[in-house]
Amino acid sequence: MVTIALERVGVALGRRAVVEDASAAFAPGTLTGIVGPNGAGKSTLARAMLALVPATGTVRIDAADAAAMPRAELARRIAYLPQGQSLHWPLTVERLVGLGRLPHLAPMSRLSGADAAAIERAMARTEVLGLRNRIATELSGGERARVLFARALAVEAPALIADEPLASLDPGHQIDAMDLLRAEADAGALVIAVLHDLTMAARYCDRLLIVDGGRIVADGTPRDVLTPDLLRAVYGIDARIENGGDWPTVTTLGRVRPGA
Amino acid sequence: MIRRPVLIAALAGLALVAAIASLRFGPVDLSLARLVAAATGHGDRIAAIILLDLRLPRTLLALAVGAILGLAGAALQGYLRNPLAEPSVLGTSNAAALGGVAALYFGFAQMHPAALPLLAIGGALLSLALLFALAGRSESPLTLILAGIAVGTLAVAGTSLALNLSPNPFAAMEIMTWLLGSLENRSFQHVWIALPCVAIGMAMLLWNGRALDALTLGEDAARALGVDIGRMRLRLLVGTAIGVGGAVAVSGAIGFVGLIVPHLIRPLTDRSPSAILLPSAIGGAALLTLADLGVRIIPTTNELKLGVVTAFLGVPVFLVHLMREKRLW
Amino acid sequence: MMRALLAAAATLLAGAGALWAAAPGAAPSPPTQPKRIVSINLCSDQLVLALADRGQIAGLTINAADPQMSGEAAQARGLPLLSNSAEQILAIDPDLIVGMPASRSAPLAALPGTSYPLLDLDTANGLDQIYASIHQTAAAVGHPERGEALVGRIQRQLAGLGKPGRGRVAAYYQRRGYMTGTGTLIDEMMNRVGLVNLANILGKPPLSQLSLEEMVAAKPDFLIVESATDLVTDQGSEMLHHPALRDIPRISVSEAWTVCGSPAYADAARSIARQIERIDGGGR
Numbered sequence: 001m002v003t004i005a006l007e008r009v010g011v012a013l014g015r016r017a018v019v020e021d022a023s024a025a026f027a028p029g030t031l032t033g034i035v036g037p038n039g040a041g042k043s044t045l046a047r048a049m050l051a052l053v054p055a056t057g058t059v060r061i062d063a064a065d066a067a068a069m070p071r072a073e074l075a076r077r078i079a080y081l082p083q084g085q086s087l088h089w090p091l092t093v094e095r096l097v098g099l100g101r102l103p104h105l106a107p108m109s110r111l112s113g114a115d116a117a118a119i120e121r122a123m124a125r126t127e128v129l130g131l132r133n134r135i136a137t138e139l140s141g142g143e144r145a146r147v148l149f150a151r152a153l154a155v156e157a158p159a160l161i162a163d164e165p166l167a168s169l170d171p172g173h174q175i176d177a178m179d180l181l182r183a184e185a186d187a188g189a190l191v192i193a194v195l196h197d198l199t200m201a202a203r204y205c206d207r208l209l210i211v212d213g214g215r216i217v218a219d220g221t222p223r224d225v226l227t228p229d230l231l232r233a234v235y236g237i238d239a240r241i242e243n244g245g246d247w248p249t250v251t252t253l254g255r256v257r258p259g260a
Numbered sequence: 261m262i263r264r265p266v267l268i269a270a271l272a273g274l275a276l277v278a279a280i281a282s283l284r285f286g287p288v289d290l291s292l293a294r295l296v297a298a299a300t301g302h303g304d305r306i307a308a309i310i311l312l313d314l315r316l317p318r319t320l321l322a323l324a325v326g327a328i329l330g331l332a333g334a335a336l337q338g339y340l341r342n343p344l345a346e347p348s349v350l351g352t353s354n355a356a357a358l359g360g361v362a363a364l365y366f367g368f369a370q371m372h373p374a375a376l377p378l379l380a381i382g383g384a385l386l387s388l389a390l391l392f393a394l395a396g397r398s399e400s401p402l403t404l405i406l407a408g409i410a411v412g413t414l415a416v417a418g419t420s421l422a423l424n425l426s427p428n429p430f431a432a433m434e435i436m437t438w439l440l441g442s443l444e445n446r447s448f449q450h451v452w453i454a455l456p457c458v459a460i461g462m463a464m465l466l467w468n469g470r471a472l473d474a475l476t477l478g479e480d481a482a483r484a485l486g487v488d489i490g491r492m493r494l495r496l497l498v499g500t501a502i503g504v505g506g507a508v509a510v511s512g513a514i515g516f517v518g519l520i521v522p523h524l525i526r527p528l529t530d531r532s533p534s535a536i537l538l539p540s541a542i543g544g545a546a547l548l549t550l551a552d553l554g555v556r557i558i559p560t561t562n563e564l565k566l567g568v569v570t571a572f573l574g575v576p577v578f579l580v581h582l583m584r585e586k587r588l589w
Numbered sequence: 590m591m592r593a594l595l596a597a598a599a600t601l602l603a604g605a606g607a608l609w610a611a612a613p614g615a616a617p618s619p620p621t622q623p624k625r626i627v628s629i630n631l632c633s634d635q636l637v638l639a640l641a642d643r644g645q646i647a648g649l650t651i652n653a654a655d656p657q658m659s660g661e662a663a664q665a666r667g668l669p670l671l672s673n674s675a676e677q678i679l680a681i682d683p684d685l686i687v688g689m690p691a692s693r694s695a696p697l698a699a700l701p702g703t704s705y706p707l708l709d710l711d712t713a714n715g716l717d718q719i720y721a722s723i724h725q726t727a728a729a730v731g732h733p734e735r736g737e738a739l740v741g742r743i744q745r746q747l748a749g750l751g752k753p754g755r756g757r758v759a760a761y762y763q764r765r766g767y768m769t770g771t772g773t774l775i776d777e778m779m780n781r782v783g784l785v786n787l788a789n790i791l792g793k794p795p796l797s798q799l800s801l802e803e804m805v806a807a808k809p810d811f812l813i814v815e816s817a818t819d820l821v822t823d824q825g826s827e828m829l830h831h832p833a834l835r836d837i838p839r840i841s842v843s844e845a846w847t848v849c850g851s852p853a854y855a856d857a858a859r860s861i862a863r864q865i866e867r868i869d870g871g872g873r
Binding site for chain 1: 478481488530531
Binding site: 286287288305306309310313314315364365367369370428430433434437438444445447448449561562563 | 764801808822824827831
């Protein structure tokens with residue numbers, strides 16, 4: 001179990017403020033979606049939670065300051081699935097998923113039986129056991145995304161931050177991926193995902209953070225935050241939102257022309 | 261893929277065979293019996309001097325210099341995620357040679373024996389810092405290679421200039437040795453200069469195996485897996501500089517060992533950066549010892565420079581990678 | 590070593606015999622006492638310095654004052670030193686140019702339209718040639734009696750040397766393992782003090798390369814090295830300090846005395862003889 005809290009976090013890349021004055025707290029067992037237009041600062045916000053970018057304010061992980069926490073310690077508490085990962089060496093799938101165990105290895109030790117079991121579980125959950133001996137760089141986009149997902153799951157951390165885990169996945173695999181994130185949260189993990197598909201986000205997430213211009217402009221359940229006014233303000237679109245079903249669905253109607 | 265213990269044992273066996281051959285052959289033909297007698301302390305004085313004062317230090321240096329060059333190539337490739345990275349391609353060896361030249365020809369080496377390796381290490385450190393600053397974060401292999409060419413060319417020009425400025429009328433001959441490398445006429449004095457540097461450098465580089473593996477996923481993912489990138493970069497920089505600097509101080513800049521060896525080793529492993537580190541060190545030791553044996557056996561009036569042999573082996577490997585990478589550019 | 594190569598090349602070019610006034614249209618003989626003598630070769634520098642008045646000398650080579658290279662460096666100080674330039678020679682308008690040989694030197698080749706009185710000396714590979722050069726130079730600078738006196742002095746110095754080498758083997762070992770062979774001034778000098786040249790035993794040419802291993806295996810009684818290599822200044826000289834050579838007694842001679850067939854020949858021979866005696870005295 002782990003908690004993450006942001007206290008007035010700001011990130012500047014060069015002289016440009018990418019994230020400003022972001023405060024939020026995240027609890028175990030919830031799946032939170034971070035949504036917002038391109039360039040809004042979603043990924044940077046996610047990276048700030050992992051202390052991957054220098055930030056003002058404070059990120060607390062279980063009440064401890066993340067910036068002062070040893071990297072290995074942080075790595076065992078939060079698993080991270082970066083956006084569109086490039087693979088630099090042609091490793092086998094099993095070896096690649098095994099990289100997820102690095103935070104748990106003592107110096108100069110080898111993978112233990114427990115590590116091997118974690119790797120198996122992760123591969124089983126993303127259904128890549130059959131790809132075990134394939135070279136990861138030679139897989140299709142969907143297969144590769146699942147393998148990288150398995151790599152993040154293999155950490156078996158109490159928290160998972162995934163940056164656009166649905167990119168390059170077909171609709172079927174998108175649902176599989178969101179099912180996996182949901183299952184992680186239901187099993188007690190703290191899960192945060194940067195997402196683009198609003199309907200997918202509304203369907204699976206317990207809570208949505210809407211980010212625009214580096215600020216958190218809305219924070220709440222999907223039904224509460226997804227309103228036509230907000231979508232017009234943040235995305236510049238006209239949208240119809242149907243709240244009648246099990247989850248809200250968002251249909252984009254058109255672009256809002258400036259001055260129209 | 262070969263199982264790791266098998267691979268390491270095979271490479272170590274090859275290095276051992278190369279070392280024995282290196283002790284066995286030289287310009288003076290000594291019978292095996294005479295050499296064995298000399299090695300066990302019962303031999304004649306001449307055989308003992310040739311074996312223990314001439315061939316033994318040369319063999320030890322070939323093993324040590326080859327090991328650090330192979331390992332530095334493997335480690336730099338892992339860190340920069342580029343199969344073309346290597347101390348000579350990146351200009352590190354030439355910069356170390358520049359340091360060594362400065363130490364020797366402006367008299368610092370006579371003031372204190374440590375000046376030679378220290379200045380060579382300094383040269384290597386400076387070039388790596390410059391290189392990482394120029395291209396360390398670039399994802400394009402081309403940027404890195406171009407930056408390496410710039411650094412290396414600068415170092416070669418500096419070496420020529422230093423030799424021309426120095427009060428030495430034999431500069432041309434000396435430039436050749438520094439830029440192409442040779443282990444001719446080395447003594448135990450050189451072994452004591454190089455060996456500590458190589459040992460420290462190897463330890464610092466071998467330490468990075470896991471961090472390099474994590475870097476396969478990119479810098480962010482590696483840091484999220486607990487890798488302290490800043491410290492790893494420092495270890496790599498300093499380890500490469502100390503190891504390669506100490507080696508170049510006694511051998512001159514020998515090119516391409518760090519390119520050839522990981523290229524040959526990688527397909528025999530699971531291809532992860534950590535898996536090629538130690539095998540590349542042992543393979544490098546074997547390769548350079550064999551190359552040094554080659555320059556003694558190939559009949560030339562002047563002994564062939566080691567860099568000539570390694571360049572003939574290395575340039576094709578370089579081209580293979582270039583062809584493969586072409587689509588990226 | 591480089592200079593030894595140059596000297597060898599010069600020998601091949603010059604052939605035997607001195608060429609007098611080889612430039613077309615030159616005066617058949619120089620004036621009895623030339624007033625503006627220019628020497629364009631390190632070796633002829635030393636002869637001119639030994640035989641001409643200082644006032645007669647209008648130019649020497651740039652290396653004449655370098656004690657590492659010139660046996661008469663002290664006397665050369667204060668005299669005009671020329672870089673190898675045709676312009677400087679034109680400006681001086683010499684009435685005698687001495688070289689080894691003078692007629693084939695680069696600066697004169699650049700002045701095809703001019704004719705100066707020339708003295709072509711032979712590269713000396715033996716004592717007789719040194720004596721001949723001394724006589725020729727003495728006559729050309731107008732002081733033939735000084736030549737007679739100098740030759741006499743050298744002969745007296747050499748007569749007192751004896752043969753301390755007693756038939757033992759020596760190798761003249763230079764930077765990067767070059768070894769001086771037979772038919773050279775060094776070889777004659779070795780014979781004069783009773784040493785046998787290792788190159789002669791191994792059947793090597795006038796200049797050959799011998800690896801450290803081969804040198805150790807040949808185990809000469811003495812190594813003769815150039816004093817410039819007594820300190821390790823580069824990789825070329827470092828080789829001569831390899832521990833594998835530590836057991837071979839070492840004789841160190843200034844290259845300034847041996848590079849030219851000059852009056853310093855006697856100094857070099859005497860130095861070698863003295864060092865052999867010292868090694869024999871200390872070794873027993």
